[in-house]
Amino acid sequence: MTADVQTAPSADGGLRLRELKKRFADVEAVRGVDLDLPSGKLVSFLGPSGCGKTTLLRMIAGLERPTEGRIFLGGEDITDRPAHRRDIGMVFQTLALFPHLSVAGNIGYAMRIRGVAKEQIRRRVEELLGLVSLEGLGDRRVSQLSGGQRQRVATARALALEPRLFLLDEPLSALDANLREQLQVELRLLQQKLGITTIMVTHDQREAMTMSDLVVVMRDGRVEQVGEALDVYRRPATAFVARFVGSSNLLRGTAVASDRLRLGDHDVRVGGTALTVGAEVTVSLRPEEAHLRLDERAADGDNVLSGTVVFMRDLGELFECYVDVGLGDPVIVAGSPRERIDVRPGDRTSVAFAPDACVVVEEPS
Amino acid sequence: MRALRLVVTVIVVGFLLGPLLVVAVVSINENRYMDFPPQGFSLEWYGQMFADPAWRAAIVRSLIIATASATLAVSIALPLAYALRSYRIRLAPLLYALGILPFMLPPIISALGAQIFWNATNHIGRIENVIVAHAVFFSTLPLVTISLAMEAMDPHLPEAARTMGADQRTTFRTITLPLLIPSMVTGFAAAFVLSLNEYIIAFLVAGFSVETLPIKIFNSLRYGFTPTIAAVSVAFILIAATVFTLFAVFGNLLRFLGADPAVLERAERGR
């Protein structure tokens, strides 16, 4: 799947990045990125701070000049085109609403500087206010708005001229958790309604999974993995992706057969990938794929690791149990509190999981 | 500690305001001599300020110089502050230092330099000499206020304008400039008030032909005290207090003076 996305000739209206690099005085922020992004979809650049995702977005916007590489939009090379002639709409992390203009002044700015007739601007602003459910607030000052309203104004402002590319740089980071979840859904519905090609930068994997068609996971200025959100979650390509997207137990061992791995004192079966005997292998096991067992018997061909409970927590929506199975880091088991098995720290228990739940990931040594 | 705080504050305020109060009292003295306690009450000397042609001319001259030089000072400071912040310029620290230096050095140096300069150009004793000398000397003040405003401005604002199709000139006209206006006003006001009060530069550049208010006061002092001097002084004090009060009401005075915004917020809540 990953490979499909990267090689698909989705250039019609889409965005192509070729060998893109950006060096600042003493940092190499982006170290060679090749991507083909389909038109009409929402793509997330996901990664920790400093991974180069914002720099990559700013190069696409024309706010930063690439040190090397080209950018194509709809087959056209736009690398040397300045930001104000790129036909984009962008929402900034700080929102960057103009404090000296009213809500309508902000939304109508792009039209005003192009000399569009007043009446036409007014009508379009009304329309956009309706689009983001802010009817009647056009005359408000920006400082009189709530956080969510400000976010909506920034969105409407960026969409005013129906740009070819809609760019979002951590657009919801200023909001508190509940409002953020609500606006994630709103923004996604809006994007689907307009069918506009959208790129969003985020460090929040829930946000990326809620909103995106495609997720680009970045690390240290490079693309780590590209794929559909759920696919990236289920089949992380590297240990980094496994850890950054969701939480994961990383089990390191030596392959003893094409489907068997030696982990300390344990042997586990690994589904899917054929292993090279003797190789050092890391597998990712999602906590929700593992289950607690009171007895040590393997059922249905599951792997079983026995150990001691070191920590328990019940968060209401899920419970987590940390089990020391003698591999250094404890293995984390997660599940619905309804299925919770009553164990306490110090109890002996077993962790069971299916061979298919073990995903072999690359781990740079 | 609270008692000590009160004592220190009262002493300092007394030290700063005491002399001004005495002068204010003297200025309403009916008698034409300096008397304390004052004999009767009269606003005659305030009227004298405008009735006497010499005083009136000095007032008008000083106001012209202060207005023109403060305007010129802002016109020098604005492009300098904008360019130093908007572009990557290797010489930026040097250019900024050039803008700060006139005000950092003792005014006698600017004063003598300007005197020699205008002597050399054979353009002596003109009011515009004083205006230019004041403008350069006080351009530091708007340079500092505008630079601080540039620094405090969200750098994403001009970028947002650019993504919406504004070129550099449009961005400056529609976004940057409107947002810099408060800092330009405060810089103008500071330069205006200080120009109004400046003596030595005005004196050396054109003191014998262009008699500004401070020069007029000093010259009058040489011939002995008149209550008009007291009245003029009180008027000056009121102008300065008014300007800085407006500054405090419309601008963020504490922030301008270098207070930490987070700390201010705590002071706001009353600690």
Add this chain to the structure above:
Amino acid sequence: MSERSTPDARGWGVLAYPVAMLAVFFLGPFLIMLATSFYHRIPGGFYEPAFELDNWKRLGSDLFVDRAMFSIRVSLLAGIVGIVVAFPFTYFLTSMRRRWQVTLLVVVLSALSLSEVIIGFTWSVILGRAAGISNILVWLGLMDESEAYAPGFWAVLLGLVAIAFPYCVLAIYPSLSRLDREVTEAAQTLGASPWRTFWTVVVPVTRPTIVAGFLLVFVFTLGSYLISAILGRPEHWTLSVFISDQASFNANVPFAAAMALFLTVVSLVIVAIVLWFERRATARARGN
């Protein structure tokens, strides 16, 4: 991580005007002044281009050394008194509510912006015989006969402190207002009295600022002109008065230029020291 580009033609165009103004009307005069300091003086108020060191040699004369030493001494003294009073005042100021801070700072700024001529004049009134403190004391029955305290050395010093004080406050205010109050609160939870906290925490932490503020005020008072002219006798005149006197009444511009350059060098050295201290202060604020 925003990147600024090097200036294009328009960028240089924007810079050209202010830089030209400062170059022509500040650097230009400065260089002409430098040249003039080597010129030959013609008695009667004129000077002609020449290259002679006479004016610079006169900087070694007793008269000049005497003026320079007096200026430096009285400015140092005024700076010390100003800072010593301004520090506790500013410390208290920053602990006040915002409204009071603003009010007091408006008073300080108004005092700062007042012409030296007015401050000199008000102090000459207050220290004078006719309507001054001694009159108030007589009026209150505390003194038999009024007495004049100006002109004189102490009047000059007092006047210099008066003009320097607002600058002292403004120099110390930023760093005291940024001083993390939790640090002093931590000291107090460790058992230090407010007085001990002030001496063992506040003063040491802000020492670089105190020194930098003091030096700036020193430069400022060194440049003062009217205070000593109004409140002092000729033997209390500072360098600025002496320079301006040479430039206007004695009509010896080349010598005045040499003295002004000497003053520039002294001031620049002090400013350089200030910058060095400030760098140290920033380093300290960053926690090292």
